[in-house]
Amino acid sequence: xxxxxxxxxxxxxxxxxxxxxxxxxxxxxxxxxxxxxxxxxxxxxxxxxxxxxxxxxxxxxxxxxxxxxxxxxxxxxxxxxxxxxxxxxxxxxxxxxxxxxxxxx
Numbered sequence: 779x780x781x782x783x784x785x786x787x788x789x790x791x792x793x794x795x796x797x798x799x800x801x802x803x804x805x806x807x808x809x810x811x812x813x814x815x816x817x818x819x820x821x822x823x824x825x826x827x828x829x830x831x832x833x834x835x836x837x838x839x840x841x842x843x844x845x846x847x848x849x850x851x852x853x854x855x856x857x858x859x860x861x862x863x864x865x866x867x868x869x870x871x872x873x874x875x876x877x878x879x880x881x882x883x
Contacts, residue, residue, distance in 0.1 A: 801868055803863035806853045810861060814849035821845065 821841060853861060 810853035
């Protein structure tokens with residue numbers, strides 16, 4: 779008796795969709811980190827430029843969280859296009875890599 783699994787081919791689109799979702803998420807995180815570093819440079823100096831610095835390091839912590847949140851929001855909203863370019867390039871490389879394997883067989 780021979781049993782063939784008919785469900786294996788239908789799993790591939792789901793797997794590709796999951797991988798694409800992970801790729802998009804990673805690209806957005808990458809863009810968010812880049813934006814966060816750029817936004818850090820736009821913050822005021824730490825020499826008490828914003829007046830009273832009686833909070834010690836808490837102001838720096840809050841400022842860091844705020845910068846991170848703004849950077850993530852910008853990246854999730856489309857950002858400056860870095861994530862989109864990363865996704866396109868990786869997708870292109872992945873597609874051409876699988877074509878090379880298929881062509882060599």
